[in-house]
Amino acid sequence: MPDTADPSLQPATAPREHWPLAAVLVVDDEPGMRHFLEKTLQPRVGQVHSAASAEAADDLVRRHRYDLVVLDIALPGISGISWLKALRERGFDGEVVLITAFADLDTAIEALRAGASDFILKPFRVTQILNALRQGLERAGLRRENWVLRRALHQATPAADGLVGDSxxxxxxxxxxxxxxxxxxxxxxxxxxxxxxxxxxxxxxxxxxxxxxxxxxxxxxxxxxxxxxxxxxxxxxxxxxxxxxxxxxxxxxxxxxxxxxxxxxxxxxxxxxxxxxxxxxxxxxxxxxxxxxxxxxxxxxxxxxxxxxxxxxxxxxxxxxxxxxxxxxxxxxxxPLRAHKEDMAALVAHFIATLAPRLGVPPITVTDDELRYLQQYDWPGNVRELRNLIERSLILGALNVSALYQGLARQDRRQEAGAPRTAAAAGTTALPATTDLHTLEKQHILAVLDSVGGDKTRAAQLLGISRRTLERRVAEWGQGG
Structure with missing residues (x-):
């Protein structure tokens, strides 16, 4: 029997803050051992169940979820190791600490092969069993954290960086x-x-x-x-x-x-x-x-x-x-982004600095005139839409003016159709951008065409427009051929 004089046994002094909230199952045919472990663990982990046999424990496992099982090897009926093997075959992945008063090297090896996390001989001291159980629960916590990290990596999407700015x-x-x-x-x-x-x-x-x-x-x-x-x-x-x-x-x-x-x-x-x-x-x-x-x-x-x-x-x-x-x-x-457009320069700089290394491309330069054009747009997709524009622009090597021009055109059509403007947009003084924006669009499209050796199909794909639209633009500028 464990040393019950050990002060760590007393629930009042249990270091609860160092133990994770968990569910533990104790399986032992000795009533004294079950009572001791229940009394010791309850104030530490929050939930402890017990059973006197593998058959009774099996019924509990089917109905409840446990983070850790403390399992005696010598049980009436099904032995602890046999039941552990069955548990693992059914997919139980919790921690299992085996305890026994009779063991040799072969038994210990068999227990580890069956899926035991730890193996402790009776009689044991309170500190010994507590250390083993705490380590088991910490391993269970690490598995959960690893699962969270794998899930986050699997579902990784760029964060919507909406907290950049001094507005x-x-x-x-x-x-x-x-x-x-x-x-x-x-x-x-x-x-x-x-x-x-x-x-x-x-x-x-x-x-x-x-x-x-x-x-x-x-x-x-x-x-x-x-x-x-x-x-x-x-x-x-x-x-x-x-x-x-x-x-x-x-x-x-x-x-x-x-x-x-x-x-x-x-x-x-x-x-x-x-x-x-x-x-x-x-x-x-x-x-x-x-x-x-x-x-x-x-x-x-x-x-x-x-x-x-x-x-x-x-x-x-x-x-x-x-x-x-x-x-x-x-x-x-x-x-929404339209309510803090004064943060546009900081957001653009942030996205260029974070996305360029990730994409493996050199950063681009955005001029003051281009920033003013960005501020004319209402950004219905908010910061995420701006981020996507900067990512496309980094791939193309310059600000994707064509996409911005299309967005402004859609915005103008909505306003011409009588759609209500937002308070932020209504309070923004529109710049006479049409001519200059057309110039920027022309320069950008011709630069993309030049970068692909005049391949209009490829250029249209990079610009996100149809080949027919591209050909019409080029014809308007007298750049056909």
């Missing part, structure tokens, strides 16, 4: 994010598409006490309605009637975000059924994996974002009013 609008946004980052409240980020909501969520995370934990982004609009529950909350293991059949258990994004931040982008796209489930999770801080009867406590900060006006969605019956109010603890609106 009043951006400085106000930065100050608001700094204040809110220090508290653990739910945050709702609103604003048009392309304004940089994910970057704002990252800023909240990195400036918060949770910065050492994972940042897990998920776009609710891209989740299949049939898989949303299992993606967010995980699913319990289901065993089929024949060996190898059934469905392995899996963790959801809430579990992967333990101790960190879960960013729910486009929350307005969440179906009604999942809105109700999410509301319960936000209120109770517990999730229930699909197919499980057990709820799992979660320790995550929620940051949600939407380009929709959720108040209008509530009025239309498409979004739950109670969930809207729960998310609206702190609401931060990100300004």
């Amino acid at each position: 009043i609008a951006i400085k106000g946004l930065q100050a608001a994010l700094q204040r809110v980052a220090a508290v653990d409240s739910i945050v709702l980020l609103t604003g048009e598409s392309g304004t940089g909501k994910e970057l704002a969520a990252l800023a909240l995370h990195h400036n918060s006490p949770r910065a050492a934990g994972p940042f897990v982004p998920v776009n609710c609009a891209t989740l299949s309605p049939e898989l949303i529950d299992s993606e967010l909350f995980g699913q319990a293991q289901i065993t089929g009637s024949t060996p190898g059949s059934g469905r392995p258990g899996r963790d959801g994004l809430f579990v992967y975000a333990q101790g960190g931040t879960l960013f729910l982008d486009e929350i307005g796209e969440l179906p009604p059924a999942q809105q109700a489930t999410l509301l319960r999770v936000l209120e109770e801080r517990r999730i229930r994996p699909v197919g499980s009867e057990q709820e799992i406590p979660v320790d995550v900060r929620i940051v949600a974002a939407t380009h929709r006006k959720l108040a209008d969605e509530v009025e239309a019956g498409r979004f739950r009013k109670d969930l809207y109010y729960r998310l609206q603890v702190v609401e931060i609106n990100l300004p």
Whole structure:
């Protein structure tokens, strides 16, 4: 029996802050050992279940999710090693620490081959078992972090760099994010598409006490309605009637975000059924994996974002009013680019500096006249649209004036058709740009044509226009042939 006089056994002195929130299963046929481990681990990890046999433990594993299993080898009925092999075959990937009073080298080797994470001989000291279990939970945490990193790399998309600039609008946004980052409240980020909501969520995370934990982004609009529950909350293991059949258990994004931040982008796209489930999770801080009867406590900060006006969605019956109010603890609106065009030069310089090395191309020079042309456009795609323009321009070797000209032409057509102008656009003094912009367009198109040896088909592809349009432009300038 362990040394129960060890002060680390007492729950009151348990160093809870050094232990991750986790679910642990203890499997041992000795009641004293089960009681000792339950009493020792409960204040440290938050959730501990126990079983006296592999058969009873198997029933628990089918219904609940565990981060770590403490397993005795010598059990009545199925032995610990035999049950461990069956667990691994069914897809259980949690940590397993084997304990036994009778072991030799062959047993230890067999245990490790069966998938044990650690192997401890009885009797053991409290510090010995605690160190083994803490290391096992740290390994489980590293696996979650690695999964998050792999997922982020797999889904990597350029960040919408919307926080660059010195305008009043951006400085106000930065100050608001700094204040809110220090508290653990739910945050709702609103604003048009392309304004940089994910970057704002990252800023909240990195400036918060949770910065050492994972940042897990998920776009609710891209989740299949049939898989949303299992993606967010995980699913319990289901065993089929024949060996190898059934469905392995899996963790959801809430579990992967333990101790960190879960960013729910486009929350307005969440179906009604999942809105109700999410509301319960936000209120109770517990999730229930699909197919499980057990709820799992979660320790995550929620940051949600939407380009929709959720108040209008509530009025239309498409979004739950109670969930809207729960998310609206702190609401931060990100300004559209047209509201802070004075940041254009800083944004352009930022994108050139970050994208040119990534693309492996030399930086381009943007003149003051070109910057003024950029400021005439309303940028309906916001900072993301500007970023895409700079990326295309870097590939072409000069500012992509043709794309800007097309955007301004569409903007002019909307205004001629009577479309209301934004307050920001209405307050901007339009420059007499038509002639100069045509000149810039001509210079750019002819430069691209020259760079491809006069190949109009290739030049049209690079310019993003049709060959017929290119030929018409060239004919207008008397450059045919």
